[in-house]
Amino acid sequence: MVSGKNGQCLIVRDLSARRNGRTVLSNVTFSIRYGEIVSIIGPNGAGKSTLFDLITGFLKPYGGSVLFEGVDLTSMNPHKICHIGIARTFQIPRPFSGMTALENVMAAAMFGKRGDLSPAEYRNRAESILDLVGIAHKASTRACSLTLSEQRRLEVARALATQPRLLLLDEFAAGLSPQAINSALELIENLRNRGLTLIIIDHFLNVTVRVSDRLIALDRGRVVAEGDVEYVLNNPAVASAYLGVS
Ligand SMILES: Nc1ncnc2c1ncn2[C@@H]1O[C@H](COP(=O)(O)OP(=O)(O)OP(=O)(O)O)[C@@H](O)[C@H]1O
Numbered sequence: 001m002v003s004g005k006n007g008q009c010l011i012v013r014d015l016s017a018r019r020n021g022r023t024v025l026s027n028v029t030f031s032i033r034y035g036e037i038v039s040i041i042g043p044n045g046a047g048k049s050t051l052f053d054l055i056t057g058f059l060k061p062y063g064g065s066v067l068f069e070g071v072d073l074t075s076m077n078p079h080k081i082c083h084i085g086i087a088r089t090f091q092i093p094r095p096f097s098g099m100t101a102l103e104n105v106m107a108a109a110m111f112g113k114r115g116d117l118s119p120a121e122y123r124n125r126a127e128s129i130l131d132l133v134g135i136a137h138k139a140s141t142r143a144c145s146l147t148l149s150e151q152r153r154l155e156v157a158r159a160l161a162t163q164p165r166l167l168l169l170d171e172f173a174a175g176l177s178p179q180a181i182n183s184a185l186e187l188i189e190n191l192r193n194r195g196l197t198l199i200i201i202d203h204f205l206n207v208t209v210r211v212s213d214r215l216i217a218l219d220r221g222r223v224v225a226e227g228d229v230e231y232v233l234n235n236p237a238v239a240s241a242y243l244g245v246s
Contacts, residue, residue, distance in 0.1 A: 009034045009197045015064035017050050025050050025221040037198045039208045042218035043242050048201045052168050056088050057081040087164035089155040091171040095143035102139040105157045112162025133157045149180040169200045173207040185211050
């Protein structure tokens with residue numbers, strides 16, 4: 001049940017989570033339209049990665065629901081969620097470090113396969129994805145020998161290989177040089193222009209906000225502000241969250 005290009009891609013309703021018996025996300029509600037770039041901001045421990053874990057099935061919610069294209073994901077496992085069109089990257093890149101960049105992307109393409117391709121077709125697809133993310137020249141390099149910026153791009157390539165319609169990027173810019181950040185932001189805009197919807201976790205306030213249509217600010221597991229970039233960045237609740245003022 002696809003809602004159409006101008007409709008809602010993802011609807012999160014009253015989502016709550018507990019870890020080690022402690023509530024870490026409370027009644028989080030928002031929706032994401034097709035083609036949007038939305039950043040989830042908030043200080044350390046706000047619940048940003050937990051939110052990604054819930055959307056991608058790595059953690060089961062304590063309450064609430066997640067609908068993707070009208071389909072309830074709440075009881076699905078991560079493999080199934082990947083196969084229906086949601087992919088994520090992790091804050092700390094998790095490639096198969098002994099495999100080359102190309103092999104990593106081919107493995108992801110095979111995992112996310114829709115219809116059987118020949119090995120040559122998987123290879124072609126992986127090569128074109130490495131080209132898209134800007135590391136085609138590193139195809140034969142083992143993942144463990146890539147720089148942090150290249151490893152982040154490889155993470156995106158592996159996610160893209162599963163052919164997602166919604167891509168979740170966790171701390172995509174952390175640890176990158178200003179130049180690498182600029183080219184990472186160009187990649188994000190390029191992916192949106194190719195029809196993807198993107199949700200990006202950004203701990204910092206001055207990076208992915210540059211390409212975001214909207215921001216959702218979390219603090220201590222709750223949404224404290226949501227709206228266009230200027231509105232959220234000027235919201236007193238967001239300043240309090242970052243300054244640790246109650
Ligand atoms: N695996 C875990 N086991 C127990 N508690 C966890 C686990 N992961 C996160 N938490 C706790 O859940 C809360 C939310 O953490 P989460 O990692 O989602 O926040 P975050 O906003 O992504 O923070 P950061 O910017 O530091 O990555 C924190 O209090 C954290 O200590």
